[in-house]
Each structure stands twice: as structure tokens, then as C-alpha cells.
Amino acid sequence: MSALGHYFEREGIATTQISLVREHTELMVPPRALWVPFMLGRPFGAPGIPEFQRKVLIAVLRLLEAGQGPVPEDFPEDAPADGKNNGMEGFACPVNFAKPSSTEHESTDPEEVLLAEMARLQPWYDLAQRRRGRTTVGLSGIPVRQAAQFIASQLGNQSLPTYDARMSAGEALKRACDDIKAFYAEAVSAQPGNLDSHGIDQWFWVDTQAGKLFLQLRDICVASPDRTMQLLGKSMLVPRAIAHTIAGGFSPRET
Amino acid sequence: MVRLADLPEWEREHLLEKGREAPRFTERHWVTGKPLKERRVAIVTTSGIHRRTDRPFDFVPGTEYRVIPGDTASGELVMSHASVNFDRSGFLDDINVFSQSIASGNWSRPVRWDPWPTFTTHSWEPPGHPLDSRNGRWS
Numbered sequence: 525m526s527a528l529g530h531y532f533e534r535e536g537i538a539t540t541q542i543s544l545v546r547e548h549t550e551l552m553v554p555p556r557a558l559w560v561p562f563m564l565g566r567p568f569g570a571p572g573i574p575e576f577q578r579k580v581l582i583a584v585l586r587l588l589e590a591g592q593g594p595v596p597e598d599f600p601e602d603a604p605a606d607g608k609n610n611g612m613e614g615f616a617c618p619v620n621f622a623k624p625s626s627t628e629h630e631s632t633d634p635e636e637v638l639l640a641e642m643a644r645l646q647p648w649y650d651l652a653q654r655r656r657g658r659t660t661v662g663l664s665g666i667p668v669r670q671a672a673q674f675i676a677s678q679l680g681n682q683s684l685p686t687y688d689a690r691m692s693a694g695e696a697l698k699r700a701c702d703d704i705k706a707f708y709a710e711a712v713s714a715q716p717g718n719l720d721s722h723g724i725d726q727w728f729w730v731d732t733q734a735g736k737l738f739l740q741l742r743d744i745c746v747a748s749p750d751r752t753m754q755l756l757g758k759s760m761l762v763p764r765a766i767a768h769t770i771a772g773g774f775s776p777r778e779t
Numbered sequence: 780m781v782r783l784a785d786l787p788e789w790e791r792e793h794l795l796e797k798g799r800e801a802p803r804f805t806e807r808h809w810v811t812g813k814p815l816k817e818r819r820v821a822i823v824t825t826s827g828i829h830r831r832t833d834r835p836f837d838f839v840p841g842t843e844y845r846v847i848p849g850d851t852a853s854g855e856l857v858m859s860h861a862s863v864n865f866d867r868s869g870f871l872d873d874i875n876v877f878s879q880s881i882a883s884g885n886w887s888r889p890v891r892w893d894p895w896p897t898f899t900t901h902s903w904e905p906p907g908h909p910l911d912s913r914n915g916r917w918s
Contacts, residue, residue, distance in 0.1 A: 527804075528823060530808065547795065548798045551798050571868075657854060658853055721867075760862070763863045764793065
């Protein structure tokens with residue numbers, strides 16, 4: 525954002541910004557910046573707490589009233605805990621806590637394993653969608669079941685042809701993986717337990733069959749002759765925090 | 780984000796390395812304007828959010844952008860940011876964690892909000908001209 529601030533001001537447009545990495549902002553010296561001590565991905569602090577979000581918004585807009593700059597300012601408060609609920613209010617529990625099916629335990633076929641797990645999560649995903657009235661699944665543009673089949677085929681002997689020839693191999697696989705991860709995150713967010721961001725990551729990468737398959741997929745991507753697949757495997761599939769803990773990973777250069 | 784001192788060493792070093800790669804700016808532009816309540820405002824984000832009907836952002840961050848009209852419903856927004864290293868549960872729960880007021884309309888609007896350009900990470904390359912199309916690249 526700091527670079528964009530410079531470019532816009534050069535074109536005659538006043539800017540103010542939220543900074544999430546203070547050290548980067550100090551180096552790039554944008555005209556106006558409000559540093560906030562919130563996690564990456566949450567520039568307004570916490571979901572579901574509009575009063576706090578508005579406080580941040582007002583603080584960053586107020587920087588436009590400064591008489592001279594550059595203006596670096598620190599937001600004085602840490603983010604409150606999420607204001608979200610677990611989605612259970614007003615809804616009956618859609619399913620029992622079914623244990624993984626025998627298919628998930630016994631099958632070695634990635635497609636069978638993935639689809640069986642997703643079928644078990646489907647009622648929770650449906651509940652989450654009803655509660656929010658929206659879903660973040662859909663980047664690939666194909667049904668989530670087809671996305672799962674496409675991913676699973678990469679782990680087998682014969683990969684399915686791409687579902688969108690306009691994308692590179694890595695991009696197509698990335699979009700399908702993003703959809704599966706969104707499906708899982710939305711499903712688990714509707715379950716009792718109210719997992720936070722860290723908890724959702726740990727659940728996906730440690731406790732689910734999908735997470736285990738994605739770790740295998742990473743290795744396949746890294747070994748691929750396709751550069752976009754290599755890029756995906758090295759830095760855009762497994763989070764750094766997971767790579768440094770459960771995945772025994774590498775230190776890729778990534779965003 | 781959380782203070783670097785509170786992060787594991789590998790994460791701290793990664794972010795410091797990104798800072799070493801960042802461009803430096805010697806010019807100090809300072810644009811002023813009307814009183815805040817009289818201004819038109821657009822939110823620019825590097826979160827990689829766009830409408831479901833837009834083409835997802837390219838794999839490698841660059842200078843492309845998407846524009847989100849102010850009347851876009853929150854259910855129409857998806858995120859194709861390539862990074863897997865930031866929280867997405869906030870976006871899942873509440874779009875306003877990225878763009879307070881645009882989707883919810885619960886801000887009293889002292890200013891006029893314009894359509895909302897959105898980028899993905901590290902749009903560091905300087906543009907030659909201002910935005911000149913609704914969805915595309917800097918030209």
C-alpha cells in the first residue's frame with residue numbers, strides 16, 4: 525500500500541492508508557499511514573465488531589486533515605476478540621458428529637477419500653451458507669465436487685485435463701485448492717467450537733484428509749517440470765506456519 | 780500486524796527480507812484538499828478481493844487491478860490473493876474487516892464513496908497513467 529500511496533499522490537490524489545507491517549512503512553515513507561497491530565488479513569481489526577472497525581476507519585481518514593507530512597501514526601488499541609458467533613443461533617444442529625466413514629479410513633484413492641470427507645462436511649457448509657447468506661467458494665468457477673476431483677486426479681496416475689485453458693496449470697490447481705479450503709473453512713466455522721483463525725488452519729492441515737492430500741500435492745507440484753506448478757508447491761499451497769511446524773518444510777520465498 | 784518482536788524468527792526474517800526488497804522513494808508528494816466531509820473517497824485494497832464474475836488475479840502479483848462498484852453485494856465478493864499466509868477467516872465472517880462500510884452501509888457517510896479499485900499484493904511497479912479502464916492493468 526505504501527508504494528500505491530506514492531503513485532496516487534504523484535498523480536494529484538490525496539491518500540491515507542492502513543499499514544499492517546510497520547517496518548515496511550517506515551522504509552517506504554508513504555504520505556500518511558496508520559499502523560495497526562492487527563493480524564495480516566484484518567486491517568480493520570476484528571470481524572463482526574463494526575464499532576471498532578469504524579474507529580479504525582475514522583482514525584485513518586483523520587490523517588487527511590494533517591497540515592504537513594509525511595504522517596506516520598500508530599493506532600493505540602489492539603484488536604478485540606472476534607465478534608462472530610458460531611452460527612448455531614436459530615438453527616437446529618444439522619447432523620450428528622459422525623465419525624469418518626470406513627471409506628475415509630480404508631481407501632487409498634484420493635478422490636474417494638476427499639469426496640467422502642466433503643460429504644460429511646456438506647451439512648455444515650450448507651448451514652454456514654444459510655447463516656451468512658453468502659459463500660467464498662467459487663474462484664475456480666466449477667462445482668466444488670469437480671474441483672475436488674480435479675485436485676485428486678493430480679495425486680493419481682492420470683491427471684484430469686484442466687477445467688479452464690486460459691489459466692496456467694498452477695493457477696488452475698491453485699483456484700481449485702482455494703475453493704476446497706474455503707469449503708472446509710466455512711463448514712468448520714458452523715460447527716460448535718468457534719475455532720479462531722489459527723484453529724481453523726490447525727484443523728485443516730492436521731486433522732483432515734484434505735490437509736494430508738494437500739501436503740502430498742505440494743511435493744508433486746515442487747517436482748513438476750511446469751514452472752507454475754513449482755511456484756504453487758513452493759509457496760502458494762502450504763502456509764509458512766504449517767511448513768515450519770507439521771510439514772517439515774522448506775523456506776520458500778513467498779508473499 | 781502483530782509486532783515483529785512477537786513473531787517466530789523465521790517469520791520475522793521473512794518480513795524483514797520483504798522490506799529489503801521494497802522500493803525506496805525520494806520524492807515526497809503531499810496532496811491536500813477540501814475539508815474531509817466534502818471529499819470523495821475511494822478505498823484501494825491489496826487484498827485481492829473482486830467480484831465473482833471478474834477474472835481472478837494473476838498468479839504472480841503485478842499491476843493489474845479490478846474495480847468494485849459501491850453497490851456490489853458482499854455475497855458477490857471473492858478473494859484470489861495468491862498468498863496463503865494471512866488470515867481469511869475474517870473475510871469469511873465479515874467483509875468489513877477489509878473494507879469497513881462499503882458492504883454494510885452502516886457508516887454515516889460524511890464523504891462520497893467512489894468505486895473501489897482492488898489489487899493483489901505488492902503492486903510496486905509505478906504506473907504510467909492513472910486508472911483508465913474498469914478492469915485491467917495500469918497502462
